[in-house]
Amino acid sequence: MDAKQLVRDFVMTNFYVPDSLALADTSSLLATGIVDSTGMLEVIAFLEDTFSVTVNEDEMVPGNLDSIENITRFVARKSG
Amino acid sequence: MCGIAGIVALQESAPAPDRDLLVRMAGSLRHRGPDEFGIFRDRRAGLAHARLSIIDVATGQQPMASEDEGLWLVFNGEIFNYVELRAELVALGHRFRTQSDTEVLIHAYQQWSDGCFERFNGQWAIALWSRADRRLVLCRDRYGVRPLHYVEHAGSVRFASEIKALFADPGVPRALDSEGLAQAFTFWSPLAPRSAFAGVREVEPGHVRTYQDGRVTDRAWWTPRYEPDAGLRTAGDAADAVQAALANATSLRMLRADVPVGSYLSGGLDSSLIAALGREVVGSRFQTFSVTFEDAEFDESGHQRAVVERLGTEHHAIRISGRDIADVFPQVVAHAERPLLRTAPAPMFLLSKLVHEHGIKVVLTGEGADEMFAGYDIFREGRVRRFWARQPQSLVRPRLLERLYPYLARSPVSRSALAREFFGRDLDQAGRPGFAHGPRWSTTSTLQRLFEPSRAAAAERYDPVAELLESLPSGFPTWTPLAQDQYLECRTLMSPYLLSAQGDRMLMAHSVEGRFPFLDRDVIGLANALPDAAKLAGLDEKHVLKQVARAYLPASVVDRPKQAYRSPDAAAFFSRGEPAWVADVTSPAAIAGAGVFDPKAIAQLLGKCRTRAQAGPTSNSDNMAVVGILSTQMLHRLFVEANPAGTALPELRTSVERS
Numbered sequence: 001m002d003a004k005q006l007v008r009d010f011v012m013t014n015f016y017v018p019d020s021l022a023l024a025d026t027s028s029l030l031a032t033g034i035v036d037s038t039g040m041l042e043v044i045a046f047l048e049d050t051f052s053v054t055v056n057e058d059e060m061v062p063g064n065l066d067s068i069e070n071i072t073r074f075v076a077r078k079s080g
Numbered sequence: 081m082c083g084i085a086g087i088v089a090l091q092e093s094a095p096a097p098d099r100d101l102l103v104r105m106a107g108s109l110r111h112r113g114p115d116e117f118g119i120f121r122d123r124r125a126g127l128a129h130a131r132l133s134i135i136d137v138a139t140g141q142q143p144m145a146s147e148d149e150g151l152w153l154v155f156n157g158e159i160f161n162y163v164e165l166r167a168e169l170v171a172l173g174h175r176f177r178t179q180s181d182t183e184v185l186i187h188a189y190q191q192w193s194d195g196c197f198e199r200f201n202g203q204w205a206i207a208l209w210s211r212a213d214r215r216l217v218l219c220r221d222r223y224g225v226r227p228l229h230y231v232e233h234a235g236s237v238r239f240a241s242e243i244k245a246l247f248a249d250p251g252v253p254r255a256l257d258s259e260g261l262a263q264a265f266t267f268w269s270p271l272a273p274r275s276a277f278a279g280v281r282e283v284e285p286g287h288v289r290t291y292q293d294g295r296v297t298d299r300a301w302w303t304p305r306y307e308p309d310a311g312l313r314t315a316g317d318a319a320d321a322v323q324a325a326l327a328n329a330t331s332l333r334m335l336r337a338d339v340p341v342g343s344y345l346s347g348g349l350d351s352s353l354i355a356a357l358g359r360e361v362v363g364s365r366f367q368t369f370s371v372t373f374e375d376a377e378f379d380e381s382g383h384q385r386a387v388v389e390r391l392g393t394e395h396h397a398i399r400i401s402g403r404d405i406a407d408v409f410p411q412v413v414a415h416a417e418r419p420l421l422r423t424a425p426a427p428m429f430l431l432s433k434l435v436h437e438h439g440i441k442v443v444l445t446g447e448g449a450d451e452m453f454a455g456y457d458i459f460r461e462g463r464v465r466r467f468w469a470r471q472p473q474s475l476v477r478p479r480l481l482e483r484l485y486p487y488l489a490r491s492p493v494s495r496s497a498l499a500r501e502f503f504g505r506d507l508d509q510a511g512r513p514g515f516a517h518g519p520r521w522s523t524t525s526t527l528q529r530l531f532e533p534s535r536a537a538a539a540e541r542y543d544p545v546a547e548l549l550e551s552l553p554s555g556f557p558t559w560t561p562l563a564q565d566q567y568l569e570c571r572t573l574m575s576p577y578l579l580s581a582q583g584d585r586m587l588m589a590h591s592v593e594g595r596f597p598f599l600d601r602d603v604i605g606l607a608n609a610l611p612d613a614a615k616l617a618g619l620d621e622k623h624v625l626k627q628v629a630r631a632y633l634p635a636s637v638v639d640r641p642k643q644a645y646r647s648p649d650a651a652a653f654f655s656r657g658e659p660a661w662v663a664d665v666t667s668p669a670a671i672a673g674a675g676v677f678d679p680k681a682i683a684q685l686l687g688k689c690r691t692r693a694q695a696g697p698t699s700n701s702d703n704m705a706v707v708g709i710l711s712t713q714m715l716h717r718l719f720v721e722a723n724p725a726g727t728a729l730p731e732l733r734t735s736v737e738r739s
Contacts, residue, residue, distance in 0.1 A: 016684040016705070020533050030501040033526030037502065038699030061497040 003051070004072040010046050011068055015039065025069040030062070040065065047071070053078040082142070083109025083130040083588075084154040084228075085240035086207050088216045088291060094235035097126030098249075100729065105238075105245040106130045107728035111415075112156070112241060112588045118142055118734030120152050125209045125216065129154045129734075132591050134337050134441060140180035141734045146190060147177070149738070150212045153189075155182050156241055157204030157226045158595070160332045165199060181336075189217075194288055197301045201332075201601040205283070207239055211738075215292040222302050223448075223599055224272065224285025224575040227584055231280050237291055242585075243280055243417045248725035253279060256676060256716060258538035264419040265708060266525040266544045269576035273298075276418040276715060285575045303553045304570070306563035309609035318614040319627040321606055326628065329600030330357035333444055341595070342367040342435060343444040345395070346645060347383030349622065349629055349638060350446025350455070354597050356632035358444050359391045368393040369435050369443065371427045374401045378647055386634045398434045400427050402652035406659045409652075413714040414724060415589040416581040420711040421524065421704040424647050428586035436590040447583060448598030451566060451574045452607035453622040454615035455642060460484050462516025462565045463616065465503060469510035478503060483619060513549050513556065516565045517572070521545055527705050530685070532678045548572065562612045649703035653710065654693040665713035674716035677709060685709070 001009075004025070015034045017023050029035040035043060043065060044055045053075060055064075064074040085105035087097040102119045106128040113130030120127045120143035129142040135158070143154050159165065162181035165188055170176070174187040188196035189208060194217065203225035208217040218239055220228050230239040231246045233253075240246050247254055257278040260270035272282035283289050286302040312318045334341050343355040345368040359366050368388060372381040381397065388395040405426040412426045435443055450456045461484055468477035478499045506518055514521070528539050548571075556564060579596075587594045597603065607615070610624065617623040621642060629638050648655075653662055664670065666686060671679045685705055692698070718724055 013684050014688060015701075016530065016681040016688070018529060018678045018681045020536065020678070021529050028501060030498065031505055033523045033701070034529075036523060036699050036701045038697055039701060040498065042699070062501050063497075065498070066501055 003075050004068065006050060007071050007075070008068050010050070011043075014042060014046070023068070025072075026067050028062070028066050029068075030066055043071070047075060051075050051079055082132050082154075082156045083112030083241040083245070084156045084205060084207055085109065085128040085238075085245045086126055086154065086209070087236050087238045088125045088209065089236045090232070090291060090294065091235045096123050097121055097236070099126070101249055102126045102128040103729050103732065104248040104725060104727060105240055107730045108245045108248050108725040109241055110728065110730060111591060114591055116141060116733040117730045118732055120145070120209075120734075120736045120738075122211065122738040124214060125152070125211075127152055127154045127207060127209060130730075132441060132593065134158075134339055134593065136178055136180035137338055139178040140182055142182060143734065143736065144180070144182045144186060145736075146186050147175070150210065151186055151189065152209045152211070153182065153186055153206065155185055155204060155206050156228075157202060157206075157221065158336065158593075159184060159200045159202040159204065160336050160600075161199075161201040163336070194290075194301065197288060203596070203599070205241060213292065215290060217288060217290050218283050219288040219301070220283045220285055222286045222304075222601070222604065223570060223579060225579050225584060225594075225596065225599065227580060228283045229275060229280055230283065230289075233279070243275060243277060243719070244414075244724040246280060247719070247723055250723060254720050254723070256674070256712070256720060258535055259542050259544070261419065261531075261535065261676065261712070262525075262528065262539040262542055263544045264421070264712075265528050265539075266521050267572040267576070268421045268524065269418055269573075269581055271544075271548070271572060271576050277719070300553075303555075304567060304604070304608060305555060306559045306567070306608045308611050312606075312610055312614070315614065315624070315627065318610055318624045322603075322610075322624050323628045323631075325600070325603045325606045326353070326597055327357050327360075329597035329603050330354060330444065331361045332600070333595040333597055334358055334361040337442050339441050340365075340367070341442040341444065342369060342438075342440040343393075344368070344431070344446070345370050345384055345387060345393075346446065347380035347387060347637070348446065348643065348645070349625060349633070350449035350598065351444075352383075352387045352446075352633050352637050353449075353625070353629045354444050354446050355387065355393065356391055356629075357597070359393060366391075366393045367438060367440060368395045369431060369438075369440075370395070370397040371431050372397050372399045373427075373647065374399060375648055380643060383637055383640065386636055390634050396434055396438060398430055400430055400647070401656075402648040403656050403659075404430065405647060405652040406662070409710065410661055410714050410718070411589070412586070413711050414718050415585045416711075417585065417715075417719070418581055419708055419715060420581060421708045422646070423649050423652055423707055424645060425582040425586050426652075427647050428582055429589055432587045432590040432592040435592045441591065442593045442595060443587070445583075445594050445596055446598065447578060447594070447596050448574065449622065449625060451570050452598050452604060453625045454562060454566060454612075455622045455625075456569065457484050457642075457644070458516055458520065458569065459562060459565050459616055460619050460621060461503070461519075462561065463619065465507070465516065466510045466561060468504070469507040472504070472507045480619070513552060513564060514545060514568060516561070517568055523701065524704060527701065527708060530677050530681050530705060530709065532675065535676055536678075560612050562616055563608070650689050650698045650706040651693065653706065654689050658690075661714070662710065665710065665717055670713060670717070673721070674713055676712055676716070682709060
């Protein structure tokens with residue numbers, strides 16, 4: 001399974017997003033309220049467990065973490 | 081304190097109110113008033129009453145009539161200034177037969193008609209039937225301490241303290257209401273006039289609703305005003321005035337009772353101050369009651385002990401585990417009669433049981449202080465976000481949020497770039513009503529994604545926030561941002577949730593009456609006339625109240641950081657064994673039967689909670705989602721599948737029939 005699909009599956013399942021919501025890859029997870037402050041910790045733990053990457057303090061920015069698209073790009077850059 | 085109910089025909093052709101139905105309605109409210117039952121009935125109207133005897137125990141029976149029997153009344157609550165009103169009415173020529181506050185109400189209505197309500201200092205739900213002009217009057221106190229629901233059905237209006245009494249007639253439809261659910265999954269409760277049930281309404285706080293010859297009127301007899309009083313400008317003036325008003329409000333609530341009055345004591349500033357003021361009134365034996373938690377995260381027993389030691393009260397505490405909460409939660413929902421997004425009402429349910437077991441019928445509480453004197457984080461958050469909005473690119477200003485939420489320092493969201501996403505939404509709309517509450521409402525309403533498609537579509541068409549903001553009082557735009565936030569907090573959280581779901585309903589579940597000195601008429605007026613700086617000085621919340629409290633309480637209690645009252649939420653249901661009812665109300669059949677939630681999303685959420693039960697903190701969203709689902713499913717089970725009214729026919733102390 002490609003990284004984007006893994007990320008999407010995690011977001012949809014862990015944050016119980018019904019298929020009918022049609023969450024776009026570019027939707028902001030924080031602004032839509034799907035992910036809250038503790039939920040962001042769950043996202044980071046998922047990335048570290050699944051992709052064996054370490055998320056540094058200075059990488060915790062919306063450009064890396066706030067949408068399925070951004071997360072996927074961030075993981076690709078880290079693993080690449 | 082009591083339960084009231086009744087039926088009034090809206091058309092000449094409608095049948096006379098059914099006697100057995102009235103008695104069943106009263107019987108379904110037995111927990112509110114187990115001491116005596118009474119009904120009145122004529123061709124058009126029936127009134128029913130379940131009484132908890134507190135004032136004039138011997139002769140205060142209800143329904144009560146005027147001397148000429150032209151007026152009949154049932155009443156739940158207290159008019160604390162009834163002694164003063166009685167003297168005023170005697171001077172105007174009125175003659176009294178009893179010492180009860182109920183009779184004062186009747187004469188006050190005869191003298192001043194609907195103008196009587198603004199003279200009352202108290203907490204009430206009243207139903208008054210005027211036989212002469214065939215007029216029904218339904219009224220609630222300023223902030224809706226006492227509940228009053230109604231439904232118009234089959235040519236009549238039926239009203240009652242609780243919804244279950246309306247369902248005593250099996251002909252009244254019982255279904256969950258999409259708009260009420262959308263409100264609950266935004267504000268934490270449906271807001272009057274809506275309820276969680278289709279067709280069931282609630283008289284709004286501070287409103288009077290009348291029915292007469294086919295005409296219905298509904299108007300606010302009271303609306304809060306926030307207009308600073310120039311006489312309260314100095315800190316000393318404000319503190320003196322608040323001290324005097326609170327002492328008087330507490331004393332009225334201690335002395336206007338023919339039974340002993342106790343006090344809740346959370347260990348926080350508000351209830352500790354009220355207990356201290358109450359202690360001064362009685363001088364002798366004074367009982368206080370607390371909740372303590374097994375889980376240290378929620379427990380405040382150290383602070384409770386410090387206050388008890390200082391005040392010398394006879395103290396009782398009940399220690400509560402997560403499992404206790406899970407076990408009583410179905411009963412909690414049965415009394416709350418709405419979806420819940422927090423378990424916090426459950427410990428209050430257990431606490432009123434403890435009070436009842438000690439023979440106490442009336443307790444003071446500190447409820448209302450955080451709304452009147454700006455104690456909540458949301459007021460501070462609103463102030464920080466407005467300050468930030470003036471320099472939206474600032475990296476320093478959002479970091480002020482860490483002073484409000486210490487947990488943020490441990491969270492990636494403390495990083496200013498993420499904080500901007502999380503707290504910085506709509507910074508360009510800082511001047512709009514609801515700006516401070518926006519993040520809370522949108523975080524909660526995001527959970528509506530759990531609704532199944534047709535409910536979600538209904539929720540999509542209905543915007544509870546827009547409806548609220550379209551119904552603001554005319555003075556609202558002239559108030560300061562803090563006053564606007566206080567108003568919205570009172571209307572959306574205090575009245576429907578804190579005073580009702582977590583207040584009246586949990587107290588009355590065990591026949592205990594709560595009294596709220598911070599919601600005294602004169603305290604409200606004074607608090608709303610204070611300059612903002614007396615309430616929220618910089619980011620120091622309840623500033624003036626702390627000044628007052630120093631004379632009464634240990635410094636450790638006055639100066640401690642505010643701890644929001646909370647209890648274990650998702651963890652209560654999953655971390656130490658799961659009560660059987662949880663799987664039962666969330667089975668695929670039960671989810672499909674209730675028709676509220678999406679089965680797959682529910683399975684994902686519950687699966688996550690069950691596997692993560694021991695694995696660290698549960699997010700705020702997950703906590704709200706779990707409690708919201710379990711309570712809504714239980715509500716459907718108890719109120720829609722089953723009929724909550726019961727069929728008991730209590731023995732009547734008063735039964736009056738007129739043609």
